[in-house]
Amino acid sequence: MNGNILVVDDDPNVVEIISKSLDREGYVTESAYDGEDALVKVELFDPDLIILDTVLPKIDGFQVCSRILSNEKNCDIPIVMMSDDILLDLPMEAFKYGAKEIIKKPFSVTEIVAKINNYFLNADAKKDIRERNQFLEMELQKGRSDYDSVSRELKRKILNLRTLSDLSQDLNKLQEPQETIHVLSLTFIGHLGISSVAIFNTESLDTGKLTFAGGMGVQDNILRTLSFSRDSKLIEYLIENGGVVDLAAHNIPREAMEEKKFLFNLGFKYCFLMVVKSNLVGIILVGEKINNQNYSENDLEMFNFLCHSAAIGLANSRLYSELQSTYLSTINVLVSTIEAKDPYTNGHTKRVAKYANLLAEEIGLSKKEQEIVSFGATLHDIGKLGVYENILNKSSELTEKEWKVIKSHPEIGSNIIKGMKFLESARDLVRHHHERLDGSGYPDGLEGDEISIGARIVAIADSFDAMTSDRPYRKALSYKEGINQLMNQTDKFDKEIIQHLVNLVNSGRIHE
Ligand SMILES: [Fe+2]
Numbered sequence: 060m061n062g063n064i065l066v067v068d069d070d071p072n073v074v075e076i077i078s079k080s081l082d083r084e085g086y087v088t089e090s091a092y093d094g095e096d097a098l099v100k101v102e103l104f105d106p107d108l109i110i111l112d113t114v115l116p117k118i119d120g121f122q123v124c125s126r127i128l129s130n131e132k133n134c135d136i137p138i139v140m141m142s143d144d145i146l147l148d149l150p151m152e153a154f155k156y157g158a159k160e161i162i163k164k165p166f167s168v169t170e171i172v173a174k175i176n177n178y179f180l181n182a183d184a185k186k187d188i189r190e191r192n193q194f195l196e197m198e199l200q201k202g203r204s205d206y207d208s209v210s211r212e213l214k215r216k217i218l219n220l221r222t223l224s225d226l227s228q229d230l231n232k233l234q235e236p237q238e239t240i241h242v243l244s245l246t247f248i249g250h251l252g253i254s255s256v257a258i259f260n261t262e263s264l265d266t267g268k269l270t271f272a273g274g275m276g277v278q279d280n281i282l283r284t285l286s287f288s289r290d291s292k293l294i295e296y297l298i299e300n301g302g303v304v305d306l307a308a309h310n311i312p313r314e315a316m317e318e319k320k321f322l323f324n325l326g327f328k329y330c331f332l333m334v335v336k337s338n339l340v341g342i343i344l345v346g347e348k349i350n351n352q353n354y355s356e357n358d359l360e361m362f363n364f365l366c367h368s369a370a371i372g373l374a375n376s377r378l379y380s381e382l383q384s385t386y387l388s389t390i391n392v393l394v395s396t397i398e399a400k401d402p403y404t405n406g407h408t409k410r411v412a413k414y415a416n417l418l419a420e421e422i423g424l425s426k427k428e429q430e431i432v433s434f435g436a437t438l439h440d441i442g443k444l445g446v447y448e449n450i451l452n453k454s455s456e457l458t459e460k461e462w463k464v465i466k467s468h469p470e471i472g473s474n475i476i477k478g479m480k481f482l483e484s485a486r487d488l489v490r491h492h493h494e495r496l497d498g499s500g501y502p503d504g505l506e507g508d509e510i511s512i513g514a515r516i517v518a519i520a521d522s523f524d525a526m527t528s529d530r531p532y533r534k535a536l537s538y539k540e541g542i543n544q545l546m547n548q549t550d551k552f553d554k555e556i557i558q559h560l561v562n563l564v565n566s567g568r569i570h571e
């Protein structure tokens with residue numbers, strides 16, 4: 060057995076007998092013969108157990124026991140008390156002072172040794188259990204912290220996936236490249252906690268130059284002066300390097316170093332590539348994270364993926380925009396055909412489109428609705444392509460039959476653009492621009508709310524221009540007279556839209 064045992068008794072014989080027996084068992088013993096000596100030896104010897112007589116010179120055993128245990132350093136030392144006192148309450152007294160065991164004199168040495176051995180065996184077993192518990196507790200703690208970190212990582216990944224999915228959905232809804240740039244910038248700043256972002260894109264898929272398209276938290280005036288060539292070394296390196304470059308890194312090819320340094324000095328930390336089907340769409344530069352932490356592998360992986368989604372979104376919105384301008388040139392060709400056929404109405408279509416666009420904006424229609432009004436107004440008389448020129452250009456009064464032909468132009472117009480998907484929503488405006496609120500219009504004799512707001516706008520713009528333009532059979536009215544005429548016909552024309560027209564004329568946005 061191992062262990063230090065202090066044996067305290069005023070009778071040297073007793074101390075000797077006990078000490079020798081314990082020495083034989085492998086314990087290391089120390090002796091003390093009075094209370095004061097015992098307290099000193101406790102400090103010097105650092106015992107694992109104390110055998111203490113109750114009756115001692117100088118300080119009695121109970122006081123010694125109490126003083127040892129009141130010291131925080133020694134409070135765990137087990138104390139076995141011995142006494143030849145035969146009073147019945149002795150054990151109670153000893154336990155009250157903190158003793159673990161009581162042995163009555165005269166004692167059997169074998170009994171003492173057996174009790175001490177037993178005590179140390181129990182203490183070892185307890186120590187084992189305590190250590191095992193501590194080990195299990197540590198394992199549990201580690202498990203908990205592993206679980207917490209996995210759980211945190213999982214939550215972060217879910218959040219990232221949600222951001223990506225939100226962004227993809229948002230990008231799919233967008234049609235204007237500028238809106239796409241704006242949503243991208245907002246995503247980087249708002250969702251991803253980046254302090255600054257700048258987006259450079261190619262003006263079209265064929266041009267080789269990347270110019271500043273937008274961003275947030277950046278100095279626009281400096282960035283607008285920058286451009287990157289598609290063949291620049293930095294772009295080349297981005298492509299070779301999997302689409303991302305750490306602008307603080309030193310292992311960048313010398314040729315790309317100057318551009319890299321310049322961007323780093325502007326506060327950017329990383330540069331990402333936007334590519335669709337190996338066509339370069341642009342690059343995204345990001346500054347520090349708002350929490351000042353470094354970019355992790357996960358961040359870079361996620362941003363790279365995001366840049367890929369952004370590239371698709373941007374390429375789509377650019378295609379949409381190019382498609383829009385193709386549509387517009389198709390419409391302009393159609394319009395010039397009408398104007399060529401009906402010289403008396405020269406410029407009519409353009410003016411009607413201008414008035415209708417201003418009205419749609421003034422009323423506060425959405426961008427999409429304004430676009431429909433614009434198409435509808437531009438094409439409102441396209442049906443005149445199907446009316447004989449001699450009727451259109453006739454300066455004398457029209458016969459009833461000729462009027463009937465003229466009145467068929469909204470229907471013909473609506474049929475002409477039927478099947479042209481991008482003009483589908485404008486068909487209603489073409490067909491119904493001669494409808495009147497009181498039901499007196501044509502071709503369908505619609506009344507009140509049956510006539511859409513777009514058709515009402517075109518009707519007012521069309522009539523206002525007809526009134527204020529010269530015709531072979533009469534002179535043009537002034538704008539003021541034109542408005543008065545419309546005001547006198549609020550049973551036919553929408554009063555509120557007329558009021559918007561008055562505002563536009565009064566503010567000079569529509570002028571003679
Ligand atoms: Fe018309």
Ligand SMILES: [Fe+2]
Nearest residue numbers: 407439440521
């Ligand atoms: Fe017209």
